Amino acid sequence: MADPMRIRAQAAGDKTTVRVLMAHEMETGQRKDAAGKTIPAWFIQEVTAQLNGKTVLTAQWGPSVAKNPFLQFNLKGAKAGDKIGISWVDNKGDKRSDEATVS
């Protein structure tokens, strides 16, 4: 299981800024190791964001998203105390979900 995500959600007026930092290698499948063998690709493919259990954003990522990916987006209509859930699935089928509260 991968390390937990760091999620911060801050409400300002009717807008909530959500920042997520995920811990993931994001291996492209382009690099070679010391022995000259290609390191297989390993990256997050799908990211889902939920507000109080309702999906508000889905994203698909390629291997060119940087290691330990950062994602920032703005939510409309969320208020302090609401629950933000972020989950991802990588190309090996590994997944991770974390939750944070809007402040």
Place this chain on the structure above:
Amino acid sequence: MQTRREMLSRSAQVAGMLAALGMFPGMATAQTAPYNTAAFDAKTMAELMKSLGAGAPVESKDVTITGPDIAENGAVVPVGASTALPGVKRMLLLVEKNPAMLSALFDVGDAVEANFSTRVKMGQSSNVFAVAMMNDGKVLYAAKEVKVTLGGCGG
């Protein structure tokens, strides 16, 4: 009296039925947005738009791409795509000279603003694009050149 074998085959059938109906929550979300392998393999803008079933993109002032002019480290380049236009269906982030052009694809719902920031890897200096796919089928983009002093692919 049920044998173990019957039990197993029955539960497999039920699972199959549930899956067919999209009753498994995890599978249901996977079905609404299957991972678009063709799009992430596309090498050119034309190939990419074809794989997404979209028309030719038009440059637009209403779409904004943010990023550094010069990125010291191509492995971590902060970029953002945003637009103030209503009716956005999808936002894409592309890096022109990467082995595969498409970096990230965001499906924009009603509760989310079309404004995303993330970090991408860049193999060499190239143009980065923010593409907005609208509900009415229009495809708009903005481009920005980012110079990379140290590549983020290979090495």
